[in-house]
Amino acid sequence: MKKHLTLAMFALLALPAAQAQDKPKVNAATLEKYTRAMWPKTPDGWEKRITYDETQAICSQYRNELPQAEFEKVKARELATVKLPADGNVLGDWKKGRSTANNGRGGTFTDRPMENGANCYACHQMDKAELSYGTLGPSLLNYGKDRKFAPEEARATYAKIYNSMAVFPCSSMPRFGYHGFLTEAQMKDLTAFLFDPESPVNK
Ligand code: HEC
Incomplete structure (x- = not known):
């Protein structure tokens, strides 16, 4: 009986947390500001690692479920960054x-x-x-x-x-x-x- 009560309490506690995750209450700009504040002194090259590029920003905005038009746009943009080896050989050791x-x-x-x-x-x-x-x-x-x-x-x-x-x-x-x-x-x-x-x- 006691065990059941505990489980029920867990279920109640878990519910609001799950809902909060579905609808973030903090806007993206505020989150960005606080994330940056956590890294006051970044070593060389680290700035880039805590800055969203256009693709990451749009993936976050749509929580990784892009509408078809955006999906195609991102794919084209990312494909344009790919550099194959100059000699065309992709097989190493x-x-x-x-x-x-x-x-x-x-x-x-x-x-x-x-x-x-x-x-x-x-x-x-x-x-x-x-x-x-x-x-x-x-x-x-x-x-x-x-x-x-x-x-x-x-x-x-x-x-x-x-x-x-x-x-x-x-x-x-x-x-x-x-x-x-x-x-x-x-x-x-x-x-x-x-x-x-x-x-x-x-x-
Ligand atoms: C953080 C997790 C993660 C890591 C690390 C990772 N992958 Fe993946 N990979 C995925 C996921 C998730 C998918 C499926 C979604 C997709 O295609 O992007 C995937 C898909 C792939 C595919 C396509 C599979 C298919 O269905 O044809 C290949 C090939 C691949 N990964 C190779 C690699 C190799 C090689 C490495 C290491 C250099 C690597 N992955 C590291 C998560 C990861």
Whole structure:
């Protein structure tokens, strides 16, 4: 009996919070002002990381559910940022891609300049042998194999890694190339990790 009461109380408490989330009471400009105030001294390059670009702003405005016209506009704008490797080869070294995918270091205040990890496993299954992975994104097991290792699919995948929103506006997948978080060589290695027939992703 006591247990039931407790659960009922929880339900009552939880309800207003959920509703508050649906309709934010604080306007975006106020939120922006206070977010900035939390970072009075940003190291070089950090200003950009706490400033919305046009795409992030519109994704927030529509809570990631864009009307069709906006969806197409964002997709076109993001696609225009994608730079494929100059020689057209999007496939690097899958073994290096394997370790970059599984490396979550880099990008914090206290990190010295380093080659960042991609942390793909935070959201995706890739190599079957890696048991620790998130499920926010779809499983990428057999990714290249399922696409018959087609070169145009590999190019599309490189572009997806470069800028996820060029494919899916308001995606929660980071825009790795757009933000300069990963290098061209790293993105080629990651594409090879997904597309090389020898890669464990395709075994
Ligand atoms: C924060 C979570 C997150 C991280 C980190 C992340 N992704 Fe994603 N990814 C997603 C989500 C969510 C989707 C599905 C929506 C979309 O397509 O954007 C996705 C989709 C994809 C797709 C397309 C899948 C399909 O259905 O064809 C590929 C390829 C991909 N991710 C590769 C990667 C690679 C490679 C990395 C690491 C460099 C990575 N992702 C890191 C969340 C993430």
